[in-house]
Amino acid sequence: MNYYHSKILEGKDFDAVRTEVEAALKEEGFGILTEIDFQATMKKKLDKDYLPHVILGACNPTYADKVVSIEPHISTMLPCNVTIREMENGNIEVTAIDPATAMAVVDNNDLIEHAEEVNEMLKNVLKAL
Known part of the structure; x- marks a missing residue:
């Protein structure tokens, strides 16, 4: 069973894809709470080179409220991560x-x-790209 959904985009610029991802997340009611520049972090901490790679912590406040109200410790599993990475072949x-x-x-x-509803919303983000 996959624990993620992905989409590969050909012939697109990394920064342009990021802008599209953020717009699609917003359209589905998500905001970006956190951002990790994986490329920069690995360079700084391990002096290891990576292609552009960011991890966005996306949150839909309505659903976060619903699940934390049901199970307070579920906050350890929030926000929903969405990653954007450049692949060796130049695809994103x-x-x-x-x-x-x-x-x-x-x-x-x-x-x-609720998790299944959020899952559908995240799949809609990928479809929008």
């Missing part, structure tokens, strides 16, 4: 976590309905 891959799969380990059926 956008990947989003499958929150339904991730939250299945919590064993609380009340969460699954």
